[in-house]
Amino acid sequence: MDQQKIVEELKATLTEWSAVLSTFSQEEINKFPFEGSWTAGQVARHLNISNSGFLEILNGPESETNRPADQKVELVKSDFLNFRTKMQAPDFVLPKAIDYDKNTLISDMEMVKSKLTEVIRTLDLTRTCTAFELPGYGYFTRWEAIYFVIYHSQRHLHQLKNIYGTLNPIVEGSTINRHQ
Known part of the structure; x- marks a missing residue:
């Protein structure tokens, strides 16, 4: 397991x-x-x-893992990076329909990134997190949970770029660079 590689993927995303x-x-x-x-x-x-919820899971109760610690990573990747598949967020992670402050959202993201990086560098990623069982996946190891955060974030990054493109359509003949 290459913890530095995981840190770099998380930070890049x-x-x-x-x-x-x-x-x-x-x-x-x-x-x-x-x-x-x-x-x-x-x-x-x-x-x-x-992502904050996953921080709690990662820092919560754990147990020994009796399978490869990265066993579910490819499944999570294929599920979350398949942009043709529609997904429904569980109620407990639904955002309120209110106005949000951009700077607060970015600051919160940066804080979570810092705390997740610390988890990767200091905790045993092969241990199974037992605080929460994800529907359809079961319990994750810390390694799998970090990759869930990465792939889930990449999925919503794709969504965010689409929203930006819809709100800022390219005017024909314009040289404005649009997110893809």
């Missing part, structure tokens, strides 16, 4: 997340791009709620 979110104006953060969509602020809040 969450740093890009903050960078993309910062491209939105404060007004755009709370604009619905289309009916049935979340705002960028709601997506960011959802991710902060989820």
